[in-house]
Amino acid sequence: MSEAFERAMAAFEPACLPLAVGFSGGADSTALLAACAARWPGQVIAFHVHHGLQAAADDFERQCAQVCERLGVPLVTHRVDARHAPGDSPEDAARRARYDAYAAMAQADGARPAVSSIALGHHADDQIETLLLALSRGAGMPGLAAMPAHAVRNGLNVHRPLLAVPAADIRDWLAQQQLPWIEDPSNADARYTRNRIRAVLLPALADAFPQFRATFARSIGHAAQAQQLLGELAAQDLAVVGEPPQIRPLQALSRARQANVLRQWLMQAHGCAPSAAQLDQLLDQVRACTTRGHRIRLKVGAGFAERRGERLHWYNAPPSLKTLL
Template structure:
């Protein structure tokens, strides 16, 4: 019969037994040392995916320089290959957060399609996370604390020890005479989590011995509640995810009217769900920006600035523009070989469909006051035509225009509802795709 900790671990990991590989995030500390030892021992009697350990070296303190060698010796003794990854931690207001971001970026580079990253965080970590986020005024999603599993790169991140206490892990380590690293920074109360761990939790558990277990259980309840909110958001977004009138425009967008039919709370819930893969979400005080955008006059074209981009309203639709999407070169470009597609710097690709017009062609951008000949309608003001088409204002400045000398021959046919030529050719534009911030 397997020991309790091994049996619980094997049961937790059962759904991922057919993964191509299991990577263990191995800091060398107590938690990851126990996890690595448990899995290495289970691999002797169970058919498990290929095991490997990953040590991320942040280089933030001199003591850490010796840790890769310690981790290598532990892995060598257990017969588990180790990958050491050195990262640069960006300077910022929160060193903890910057180190975490660098660490998870490294993990993302390791985990392949369908593979699993295993992290040794435990029940005490979960309780600390809940209390820390509660003190920061987090919502339900934040108070759900650390999920047992989530997507990571093309695979999965798992925390299989999340229902085990630190005391259980230490008892296992002592029973098996394991050695581990004690990070000196873990004793520094200037870090918020350390303050909670060393100053707050001892007082809580003195009065309420089950405080850690109860807080961790509360996090599970909140995680379930967040799951229900996600289901509600999915239902509400189905009505708003109507096809865009400009399917060629590679930007996420929603119809506004279905959102406005919801209560304010449901609007915020749906938008949080929609925006979460696109940007860091605003805190409660900044949701006034959504109300201003939503309630603006129809022709106002307002925007709401967020951490990683802007939310624009154009008519009865909202559009997400990731940071940098609007940056492009508006310099004129000569089209020497119009029979071939033309790459526009930072602005996608332009191509002529049909017979190529004669003469020297050039691509320019709007300056204002442009006039274009429209078959059957005569000479028309380009601005008025764009207004008729409903093309969002944030696109108009980067709309490529085809000139022959000083004559405006065409605007891309996809941008409007009018015909652009009687001569059997059309100008087609495929705008720049910006991977950052696209679903």
């Protein structure tokens, strides 16, 4: 039952060494750390993020230290405040804090060599959960593409070598190695949508469609390829309309291409992801912009899109203004 795990690890080639492994102490990151340490002895570092969200967080850190000592892997720990703001998703807040912590650990000065690659233990079940969450939110192509096997984030090469490996295969491999892991009690908390998907939907899908992991993975791959093409088209269109976009060249594009290039510009230049409703409103205003006096000022993401002369600009709302929105 652990053949898929071993095949995935044999095929894994990080961008460069030394390699960090995001290590929570759970089954997935424990297996990944052990396999990487065996393959690249002396070239692997464990990055542990202490979220401070559970009373057992200190125990998690101690167990991580014990496993690292057994594997002969240095452990670097970073403490974060991962509490979420009102109205924010606790899972999203913790994820953002975790990635920021990985970047901080990689950039920290010290005796260890510089790290520019990190491997994360996301597996096939995580990938399916991500897809189902995206579908439940009516996500577009970036959401349907789920998690990439390789990406660059905060200056780090982020690798996910286990995306084709079911969670059960990882635990089987760990049992063979007689390695302990932490069962995070929050994974059983039904308040979190991802946990309900794991406990209810995945078993139902396995019963109805035994090969759903493989077939869903193919659909994710198709979506990722389509998203790559959309990104390439947006880059070509952005070169024509300019940055910030000129309204007249923008109007010459089809509505679908306008939406595509504006998403690219907003995310690339401002880290802003507009909602579907906001983007539709913006496109309507771009179409109606036929005179010099036509004003555009719309809420888009955390800020505003505004017409200035013949170009469309975006600016972030100052904190005092955000409280009034």
